[in-house]
Each structure stands twice: as structure tokens, then as C-alpha cells.
Amino acid sequence: MSLFAEKGKKSLLDLIGSGRNLDAYVVGVVFLEEGLLAAALVDGRVAFINSESTSPASFVSAHDGTCLSLAGDPGGQRVLTGGDDGRLVSTDTDGETTEIAAISGRWVEPIAVSRASGLCAAAFGKTVSLFARDGSAVGRFEHANTVSGLAFDPKGRRIAAAHYGGASLWWAKLGTQEPKRLTWAGSHLDLTWSPDGKYIVTAMQENELHGWRVADSVDMRMAGYPKKVKSMSWLPKGRYLATGGADSVICWPFHGKSGPMGKAPLDLGWGFEGVVTAVAAHPRHDVIAAGYKDGTTILVQIEREDPLLVKRPGEGAVTALGWSADGQHLALGTESGLVGRLKLSDWRTSSGA
């Protein structure tokens, strides 16, 4: 289908990027300031990779055990990681690690950060803790079940936590409070808050998404996925929500008054093998990077036919994708430990590439 799906065709990574294998499942990738890339590896290491393709990666051991999650600090100078050693750790670009908090015996999985408020939230099992930029604890919210997804609202004033039975919404700076409960039967594994603040969407154990309109808690069910949705990403201004979980990129339209209800999703990036395992929308344009189970990575545009091949199949499923804040750099990580990065400065959505 795609011009670029042919065997032997060179990918963008081959032509203008660089890749290296770091020997462990890549949990996440995030760009820091000046194009420095940080990758969290499942064996507890954080790798820093600069934009020179020849310089080696530097490693920092952040966790004694499995690293479960990664987020870039709002300031862009350090990364936050959670591990099964019960620790939330900050690693700065000089390789200095600081333990922000630890609860022995718990897993620290979802982490959320807010550029707007500078706050960071992490779930220690059933407890969600909030931290200010200096690492001081500023809030603590308890849940009946393990929290497996976290997201701030656009202003960073509220935090939403996904768990069994739905989601809980807390005011970050309010002391004692009852959370707003969004309920829907089943196990909610991941959560995202739309950039306009109007919608919350969770990915469920049952191969579907569930959404709520925050203002009136109206339910939205987005079903039909053959697999679990493990990756969701909002396009600029929240016009679409791009998702994995199918053999193409499923994009739900959120620009109408009632969100995606009664509308068919867009279906992009056909013709590749297997299921989409990771998606990341460009921060400025209607462009989505999507990675597949076989390692193929593409760039697709909303309402355009031909995708661009970013990476050929191989090296295991794509597990992580990330753009720099200016949208010039793209990074990817895979199951077998490949971390690739490329600079797309000359590339324009209008160039017809």
C-alpha cells in the first residue's frame, strides 16, 4: 500500500538518523533541553544520548530493579523515573540522581508532569503523591485500588488517576477533599486528559477506550480494538486522539461539540504488519509517529494517504516514541533495546514528503 513498505527501502532513520542498541527494553524516551535525549531502560538505567551520531551514550543507574516509567521534568533539565524498588528518582543531565520519594514494597508506575504548574505526580500503588519542582511533597491522595494511569489538566491544577472502576479527579492544592469520581465498570489501565481540558479518556483491560466529558461526566465508549490500547496521544489543540491497539492508527475526532460520539474514527497507516504499539503526535502539526509490533515506525498525516517510513521492521516492538518540544527531533525505543533519533528540521508537513 505504502510506497515505503517495500522491502529494502531505506528509512529516515537510515538516511538522516542514528540508532544504537542499549541491551534492554526501552521503557520511555524524552527530549530534554538542547536536543539531549534521555531513555529509561527496564534494567534500571537511564541513558543520555546527544545529537552527535558518533558520541557514545552515557548511563546512570537510577533503580535497583526494574524501571517502570519515565517522564521529563517540566524544567527540561532532568528526568523522573519510577521503579519496582518503590522509588521515584530524579536524574539530571550531569548524571546526578536524587531520590524524591520511596515507599518500600510498592511499585512506582505512572508519573505525570505539568509544564504549566511545575508539579509532578506519581502513583505508589494506591497512593498518588504530588511534588513541587524542588522535590517537596505537596499532596497525597489515597485510592481503593492500584492507580495505573495519571494525567494533569492543561493548567496543572487538577490530577486525574485511573484505577479499577473508573477515575478520580483531585485538586492539586486543596487539602482534605472528596475527589470527583468518574465511574465505569472494569479495569482502567491508562489515562489522558485532552489539551483543552474538556475530556478524560482511559484505556481499558477490555480492548477499548472509555471517555468522559469532564463538565458533566457524560460517558463515551470507544470500542472495536483487536488488542489492548497501550498508547494514546493528542494531536495539536486536541483535535484528534491518536491510539494504538489496532493494525492501523486509530484517531478519534474530538473537535466537535460531543467529542467522538456518533462519528467514525480516522484510520491511518494501513498496510504494515501487526498491531500499533506506540503513537506520538507532533507537537505542532497534524502528524503522528506510529510504531508497530514488528518494529516498523512511520509518520502519517491526518487525511493523507502515504506514510513516511521512519524505521524498517526489526529489533522488536516499538515501545516508546517521543518528540522534542519544538517538534524537530523524533526518538524511538524498542523491546530489544534499540534507541533511534532523527532530526526533521527541514521537513515540513506541506512539502508533500
Place this chain on the structure above:
Amino acid sequence: MDLIPVTVLTGCLGASKTTLLNRILTEERDRKYDVVVNEFGEIGIDNDFVVNADEEEFEMNNDCICCTVRGDLIRFLGSLMKRQGGFDGIPIETTGLADPAPVARNFLVDEDVRGRTRLGSIMTVVDACHVIQRLEDSHETLEEVAFVDIIRLDKTDLVSADELARKKSCIRSINATAVIRRTHRCEVGLDTVLERRAFDLDRIPAIEPDFGAEDDHEHDDAVKSVFLRADRPLDGNRPTKRLQRLFVERGQDLLRTTGVLSFPGHEKQYVVQAVHMLLAGNFTKSGSPDENRERRLSFIGRNIDELDLRQQYKACVA
């Protein structure tokens, strides 16, 4: 990709489960195991490879009220599978009060768990001295014995041979297909414990149920086994419909169902596994010459109408 075998150890508190876990971890140092337990305090060994499970039981949102899974184990197994180098096995210990069904269901329901691990066996350790008493006074023990693939009778040195035979036959009346092994302080070949593919979709154990055993114990819950066989292949459409109806109507009472079926025109045999009403089936088992094919179904459950099941099964033969 090799699927990592998971062994579920269940059993009442006070039985010798902990002894068995300790032996796995201390005597098999050359092999890599990751162990899931319920409380750190319960086993007194270094806990590098021990993960504390939270026993979070979740209902699936699929209109099936009895369809619960263990969310904590799905999460744990999912994360474990990201690590390279692999593991030789994952023993999961559940508390005596935990229902083994949601644990087993994880392996039928969750695609990530299913794709990387296989349920090797569900095993319980029961104390030979007190087993009859436990079966009479504890609903959990009864369910457990009915549900598992391997029953380890421990402390058999403390009971006479006659008594042991009586106890075995009592267990047989509840679960006709499980393997019963006697042990002393859980001294058993650990390989056989951890590698046994009792619950594997490819290899249903060809165990002849011990129907000769006398059945002098009737239990309140009347949990028993029914074992069906057919000499001829089954009609392509009939079993599926009948099975579906059976599981919809009687799923609550059916604890475990396993079977190997064959259909005319299909080279491979159809292997079915069910936990309550959740049924998974596949054409997986390589075909043997038609005349030697196994065609059997075993049901373990409560209030089973054996005659009805036999008639239904007979009606499915082509």
C-alpha cells in the same frame, strides 16, 4: 518464543506450601525463578526474586459476573516479561483463602500474559492428617481440591496406609483427574513441580481417572468429576453449540473443564479449557491416526448432572 511456565501454589495456611517455596528458591540456585507471594513475612528467605502481590481481584467488564481476574498478577507478569534473559519459571503463591479461578483466568483472558507465559500447573498442598476434616468444614479447601491439577499430600508418614488410601479415594471422588502425590516435607522433584504442563493448551494430561475408587463420602457442595469419552469423531456443529449453552447455563457450577475433541475433516485436534464460564479452545494438538485419537472431556463442578452430560456428549458424536 518459549512461554515461561507459571506454577500456582495454593493451599490452606499452615500447610507446607511455604516449605515447598523455600525449597524451590534455595535448592535451585542455578535456575532463575521469580516468585510472587502475598506477604513478604510468610517466607523467611532473601527476597531478591520475591514480589509481593496485592490480590486485587477485578471483574471483567464483559457481562459475565463470575469472570474475575487478578489485576495485580496481570500487572506483575506484564512487567516481568519486559526483562531480558528470561526466567525458568514463575511460582505464584496464593493465600489459602484466595480463589485460584481468577489466577487461572488471567492466562485465558489477558493477551500479554497469554503471549509470554503459560499456566504450567495449579497445585495444592494438603495435610494428609487433616484433609478429610478440612474438606468437610472448609469450602475453600473443597474448591481448591476440585480445581487443581496436582494435589500434594504432605505429612503422609503420620497416617497409616489404610487411612491414606481412604483419604486418596475421598479426594478422587471430588477430582478424578488430578495427580495425587504423597510427599514428606514436600520432598519432590522440583522439575516435575515447575515444568509440568498440566494446564497447557497443547497437552491435556492423558490421565485415566480412578473410577474404581470407592466413593463413600458425600459432601454438602457435592463437587465431583465427570469424565466422558467417545470412540468416534464429533459432529462439527453440535458440540460448539451444546458447550456454549452448557457454559452459559451452568458456568457458575463448573469449576474446571478440560478436553480434547476431534472433528471430521480436521487434522488437528481441538483442545478446550474452561474456568467457570470462560471458555478457550484451539485446534492445537497435532493429529494422530484417526483410530487412536483421544476424544475426551472432563468436568469438575458442583451439582453436575452426569447422566445429562453423557447424553449430550453422545448426541454430539457424528
